[in-house]
Amino acid sequence: MTAERTSVIVCANSSDRYPQLVAAVGSVLEQSRTPAEVMVVIDHNPELWGRVARRFPDLVVLENAGPPGLSGARNTGTAGARGDIVAFLDDDAEADPGWLEALTSHFSRPEVLGVSGFAEPRWAAGRPRWWPDEFDWVVGCSYRGLPPTAEPVRNLMGCAMALRRDVVRAAGGFDTGLGRTGTGAAGCEETELCIRAAEIHPGGVFLHEPAARVHHHVPASRGTVGYFRSRCFAEGVSKRLVTRRTGAGRGLASEYTYTTRTLPAGVVRNLASALRGDPAGVLRAATIGLGLGATSVGFLATRGRRAHAAGAVAVFPSVDPVLPVVVDVCESPRPLRRAPDEGSYARAWCLLLEDGIPVGEHELALDGTEETTTDLLERLGAAGAGGVGRRTSPDRRGRTRRDATVVIATRGRPALLAECLQSIAAGTAVPDRVVVVDNARPDDETEQLVTRYRMPGSELAYVREDRPGLALAHNAALGHVETGLVAFTDDDVWVHERWLENITNAFDADPDIMCVTGMIAPRELDTLAQQWVEAQGVYSKGFRSRVFDNGEHRADSPMYPYAAGTFGSGANMAFRTDFLRTIGGFDGALGTGTVTKGGDDLAVFYDVIRHGGRLTYEPSAIVLHPHHRDYAALRRQVYGYGAGLGAHLTRCVLDEPRAVVAMLRDHRAATARLATILHPPQSRGLPAYPRDLSRAQRSGLASGPARYLLSRYGTRGPSERRVST
Structure with a gap:
């Protein structure tokens, strides 16, 4: 039996996914056709390696001997495998009992180089209604547009695939410059390998076999628009890297059909669904546009420059810190803030006011002797800042505007909020009421702060809005405004x-x-x-x-x-x-x-x-x-x-x-x-x-x-x- 010549390799790197890893390995051990061996490759996580080795003493548990990342782990597994065929299953996927048998049955044909199965998403929080079938690849699953029967494809899907071990070796293994890492969401290593392998083996084919089914766990954190967009962008970056290695013709052949046929058909189908009474059809059609746009931007973002790995940090020249100061010629002297390292600022940015009215901004080199705003005014006068001379104006602090309310929306930043409230309380005019809206609060610290805070001349009100969104928070505050004027500011100002x-x-x-x-x-x-x-x-x-x-x-x-x-x-x-x-x-x-x-x-x-x-x-x-x-x-x-x-x-x-x-x-x-x-x-x-x-x-x-x-x-x-x- 072909399955008996197969080594099944499960790669893992996250301790958080240990329960899914155990389930994945368990599904392999329950296959209708027993594989030659089951291997688990741990990607640079000694604690997880020890835990898996103790849990499965009869299995081959290896540490990734290559660079960190899925490609290095797969290469390690392939190098240590005894089977003629290497099958890969993601650590968060569970295979149906007949998965391996259906996957390996095609290898009796010598032209078959590899086969991938059908990965069905198992949504932990339920499938989002706005998520289109055409983009299930975002969560590592099979998507609408793949052939419905066993047919040739350009490349395999990595979640559940099998390749001839000699094909992987002849191609030089998976490219470690591609593929997921612990901090990056890049991919396409399977695509690039299949293109290289097809060049080496003219006449060889890769097949998609829908009968070889697995169930891929999708956590709630991946069912968000933010994850959808970032994953599409990362896919675009990866596609660009693939085309640099293989050329645009081969690197984008399948994508051309996908974008010109599958996606437009998806838009039409979902809009038609909306007309038949499913309002989410509009959302799915819009999401198709979002996904295509994000992927395209990721692809174009790397054009003409060296692509950085996902999550890489941009490095720029350091600059000297600048001291920003708002200084009024009518105010009493104020001490200047010290630099972050308790040293001195070399320059100051001054917003100059005359009796509260801005009249200009000036940058000023400092010599270290300036201690107060008066010193800055004298320096600005010497530098030709309009002959500034310091005057005084009467103190008008504490006057309450009974016709005004101030609204501050906040989320989990009580320290900054306290500073904002303090600055409002120190104003020449204070509002009749301050409404603090706790938006999608992560804890009760903001509520506690508002409860104990006292602002002379003003009432302080706490409003809770559980739906995230700044506009929603501001609308929630409007129900608690009884004055003719309402002002809005942020909690960090x-x-x-x-x-x-x-x-x-x-x-x-x-x-x-x-x-x-x-x-x-x-x-x-x-x-x-x-x-x-x-x-x-x-x-x-x-x-x-x-x-x-x-x-x-x-x-x-x-x-x-x-x-x-x-x-x-x-x-x-x-x-x-x-x-x-x-x-x-x-x-x-x-x-x-x-x-x-x-x-x-x-x-x-x-x-x-x-x-x-x-x-x-x-x-x-x-x-x-x-x-x-x-x-x-x-x-x-x-x-x-x-x-x-x-x-x-x-x-x-x-x-x-x-x-x-x-x-x-x-x-x-x-x-x-x-x-x-x-x-x-x-x-x-x-x-x-x-x-x-x-x-x-x-x-x-x-x-x-x-x-x-x-x-x-x-x-x-x-x-x-x-x-x-």
Whole structure:
């Protein structure tokens, strides 16, 4: 029997999957045809190796003798195997009793080089309704588009496959530069091996045998949009690496048919399903677009440059930290913050105010003698900062604005929240009430903080919103706002002492104003990532007050008012409460914490203009924001910005189809505007802004439409908000 000449190899590296590994090995031992041997290869995990060796003393348990990763483990198993055929089963898959018999029955034909079976997903939390069958390969399973009967294929699927051992050896084994590792999700090592083997053995074939079935465990963590997108991106990176080794013709032959036939058919089928009464069909169709886009971006992201392994950390030149200071010529001297290493800053970035009004920013070389803001003012005056002279103004602290509420949405950051509350309490004006929304809370620490916190002159309210999403959290707060004005800020900012005073004064000055946004200045500039953000002007909208509406204050841009980023940012915004309720509050399908990753602030600013409201940017309403310190976090952020923008623009088109006409009419100007967003100007004095960040934002933008459709139609349900006070 062919099965009796087969060595079955199970590779594992994670102690967390030990129960699945035991089940996988158990399913091999219960096959209808007994294999020659069962081998378990442990990938650089001594603790797991010892545990498996004790659990299965009669099996061959090896340690990976090659580089870390699935390819190295498979090569180790192949080198030690005694059988003429090597069959591989994933450590989180269980084989049907007839799996090995069905898999190996074809090897009686000499032209057969390898055979793979059918992997059926076993979803731990149930199959997501938005997940299309065409993308089951994302979780290592067979997908719609594979042949329904035993037929030739270009390459095998690694979850449950068998190859002639001599074929693997002649091809030089699996490429250890491909394949999954403990930290990376790359793959395609089976594809690359099969292409090389086919070159060595002309006339040889690989078969897909649906009767050789296994059940692949899919944990709940893999049934998320985030995992779906990242795995598709990693697949694109892997495909690019394969084409570099084999050429595009062979490396993408199957993918061409998949993308031109299987995926379009899937979109049509799922939309038809939606028309027949299955609303999730729209989500599955949108997810097909998201998956294709993410895979394409992963493929293109490595073009023309050396691809880094998944999870690799980008390395950039170090820069000296810069001290950001907001200094008012009317204030009393304040001590300067020390550098992170308790040393001295070499440079300072100064936002200069005159009686609370921003008048400019200046960079200043420090000599180590500066100790207070007065020293900086003297240095700035000597450097020609406008003949600054220090004055004093009366202390107006503690005045309560009974017509104002401040809302802060937070999630698991009580220390930062406490600092934010402290800065609000220190303002020249304090709100009548502060509403803290605990969004999808991981623990009760925020509730405990709010319960014991006391803010003179203000009431503090705690609201719980269990559904994740910044817009949902803000909407939950609206039910607890009884004042005419409501301001929103983030839990990680410090508000300037004049913030609430100045943002509410803007409403007092013009009864037609429905929304006010303010300046966001840097709280830290210690790292290159933070300095890049500030240099690109992501948050600051300038030093001049600006008014926007649909009348005399229309901006001269084809993207107006759709490109709402020019209006302000969500960390610093305020509204007339009744008007905000009238326009429906915030779009719950958008925002940090949702699939769309952002765009909620852009959408609400656009809604203000669209519904006839007037919006004012008031630079004197200042908050200080801690930009992301490390590159990886910055990359995630710019991807999220792109995704949020794409989702917001999709919303504009769905709610107002004439937006498409406006954009197409002046498509060149619109394209130029998008190019400015995606490719910021060169930062003077800093290393070049990485193209990788621009690619990440472009990738996010491309994913935005599918993300918005998923979020908009996937979160529909009862409108009640789960809150508690």
